Amino acid sequence: MALDKIEVRDLYRKRAKRYNISANLYYLIGFREAKYRKMAISQLALKPGDSVVELGCGTGLNFGYVLKHIGKTGQLIGVDLTDAMLQQAELKIESNGWQNVRLVQSDAATYSIPSNINGVFSSFALTLVPEYQTIIEQAWQSLDKGGRLVVLDFKKPETWPLWVAKLGVIMTNPFGVTLDLKDRKPWEVMKRYFQNVTVMDLYGGFVYIAVGEK
Numbered sequence: 626m627a628l629d630k631i632e633v634r635d636l637y638r639k640r641a642k643r644y645n646i647s648a649n650l651y652y653l654i655g656f657r658e659a660k661y662r663k664m665a666i667s668q669l670a671l672k673p674g675d676s677v678v679e680l681g682c683g684t685g686l687n688f689g690y691v692l693k694h695i696g697k698t699g700q701l702i703g704v705d706l707t708d709a710m711l712q713q714a715e716l717k718i719e720s721n722g723w724q725n726v727r728l729v730q731s732d733a734a735t736y737s738i739p740s741n742i743n744g745v746f747s748s749f750a751l752t753l754v755p756e757y758q759t760i761i762e763q764a765w766q767s768l769d770k771g772g773r774l775v776v777l778d779f780k781k782p783e784t785w786p787l788w789v790a791k792l793g794v795i796m797t798n799p800f801g802v803t804l805d806l807k808d809r810k811p812w813e814v815m816k817r818y819f820q821n822v823t824v825m826d827l828y829g830g831f832v833y834i835a836v837g838e839k
């Protein structure tokens with residue numbers, strides 16, 4: 626059964642200090658995490674000066690890639706439920722001297738995305754939020770015309786039998802993924818609001834990048 630929000634927060638409180646190292650361990654099984662992040666962020670089609678919200682930003686592993694596109698004049702807001710993950714993100718911001726990244730501790734479901742934003746991004750987080758449909762609608766409302774919502778996340782490939790899906794869950798369970806999350810399909814909801822939604826499969830279809838433009 627899917628974890629509730631307190632369970633998710635407690636899990637990430639425990640994982641926060643080792644999160645970046647444990648995420649890197651997945652390279653051993655061919656999971657090219659950094660490459661997927663860069664690919665997804667390039668799909669935001671950002672330009673210098675743009676403003677971006679990252680939902681479920683965790684320890685800030687995407688910040689450097691986003692900042693490469695928006696430069697010093699852009700603004701990045703990282704939102705996350707878990708204080709301990711944001712503490713790690715804060716250390717990253719301080720050590721890099723980034724002046725234009727702001728952190729907000731909030732449930733993404735209740736966070737009010739500022740209007741006229743140029744990009745909304747979420748990696749390996751949106752499917753963990755039961756109200757992901759509301760978030761997608763809110764992202765659509767807040768984005769400027771031509772702004773994009775990009776989601777990088779896990780999914781169950783249609784062709785996978787249940788036993789393979791269960792193996793996938795074992796692999797991702799340390800990050801709060803449970804089998805019933807396979808029924809959450811953010812890219813389907815994106816198609817209700819955004820035009821030209823594209824879905825790119827990665828890692829044999831177990832990972833995807835969904836892109837919607839307003």
Ligand SMILES: C[S@@+](CC[C@H](N)C(=O)[O-])C[C@H]1O[C@@H](n2cnc3c(N)ncnc32)[C@H](O)[C@@H]1O
Pocket residue numbers: 630633634637680681682683684685686687704705706707710731732733734747748749750753754800
């Ligand atoms: C697997 S981590 C991904 C972190 C980061 N996006 C990355 O790619 O490394 C999932 C993150 O989602 C956050 N999260 C889970 N549920 C959330 C919610 N309802 N609102 C905001 N953040 C949430 C967790 O605290 C955690 O930091």
